[in-house]
Amino acid sequence: MSKRDYYEVLDVERGASDKEIKRAYRRMAMKYHPDRNPDDKAAEEQFKEVNEAFEILSDPQKRSAYDQYGHAGVDPNMGGHGGFGGAGNFGDIFGDVFGDIFGGGGGGARANAAQRGSDLRYSLDLSLEEAVRGTNKEIRIPTLVECKSCLGSGAKKGTKPSTCGTCAGHGQVRMQQGFFSVQQTCPDCRGKGKIVKDPCRDCHGEGLVKEYKTLAVKIPAGVDTGDRIRLAGEGEAGMNGGPAGDLYVQVEVSEHPIFQRDGKHLYCDVPISFVDAALGGELEVPTLDGRVKLKIPAETQTGKLFRLRGKGVTPVRGGSTGDLMCRVTVETPVNLTKRQKELLEELQETFESEGHSKQSPKKASFFDGVKKFFDDMTG
Ligand SMILES: [Zn+2]
Ligand SMILES: [Zn+2]
Secondary structure, three states: OOOOOHHHHHOOOOOOOHHHHHHHHHHHHHHHOOOOOOOOHHHHHHHHHHHHHHHHHOOHHHHHHHHHHOHHHHOHHHHOOOOHHHHHHHHHHHHHHHHHHHOOOOOOOOOOOOEOOOOEEEEEEEOHHHHHHOEEEEEEEEEEEEOOOOOOOOEOOOOOOEEOOOOOOOOEEEEEEOOEEEEEEOOOOOOOOEEOOOEOOOOOOOOEEEEEEEEEEEEOOOOOOOOEEEEOOOOOOOEOOOOOOOEEEEEEEOOOOOOEEEOOEEEEEEEEEHHHHHHOEEEEEEEOOEEEEEEEOOOOOOOOEEEEOOOOOOOOOOOOOOOEEEEEEEEOOOOOOHHHHHHHHHHHHHHHHOOOOOOOHHHHHHHHHHHHHHHHHHO
């Protein structure tokens, strides 16, 4: 039985945030949903796989078991007793066995040990203008913070958590398991070493509460999709006095209706009339700082790039400012009046009298090539 990596199934990185996993799951589930893929066995299998991956990766305990031990850490068929619930225990069993043999490593978190809070990631959508010029943004993020009512103990006001009798506060109990005497997370206190008899009403005994906080984020000019801004200590609260994690604000620049960005350069498509293209002229083209005039020389062909120096983006990590490239497209005239058609026909006749090749050298050489191609084939 070869199972695909769960991160691969959801197409996310190993360090993906909960939000990213949720988003990836939604995308994948939509794609493979049976309603959208009737009678498609392959899609049905994919859908099951996606659901399974999400079940594991959306649960912090199962995810960490999976990160450490792979499929063996979360496979219900290998746990012996009772489905996914055993995942945590399983990790501990492996951790302790290997820990004993190889010395150190592995093992569940020790009771009362200070633990650093998790890093959080926040995806921030910016317009191109905001990304190029920089801006100040306020973001609202959910985070787990120490419960103010019980100061993190989880016990109701005026009471204290008591030492767990089952494990005497160690958080682990020894159990005989086949040949091994192994340690397991204490089933009564779930490894905390303490029992809360009277749970705090605000945090239901967890010691942490979910809270939204608003943060001001300064976005420097020149950022691009994929850039991260680190806000130290703004991640999840630590446990047992451990430091808080960091918050990473991940920039995503939205598509712009006029400009496409490629690193420090901007691109924009400018349609021009075939008369301007032939005779040359002056155009007004957009830049992020307003309109500028662009001179088009006579005999300009479609696809020609005009470079406006310094009208691109100044990179956030320094360096010279990029350029704006205007790509012209010659527009074939439409909705011609009778008179206009007559004029064009007249023009066409003058071309023909000169044998075409003069006004349309590309066309002439192309058809010469075509003629030679067929001559060679038949001759
Ligand atoms: Zn509380
Ligand atoms: Zn206990």
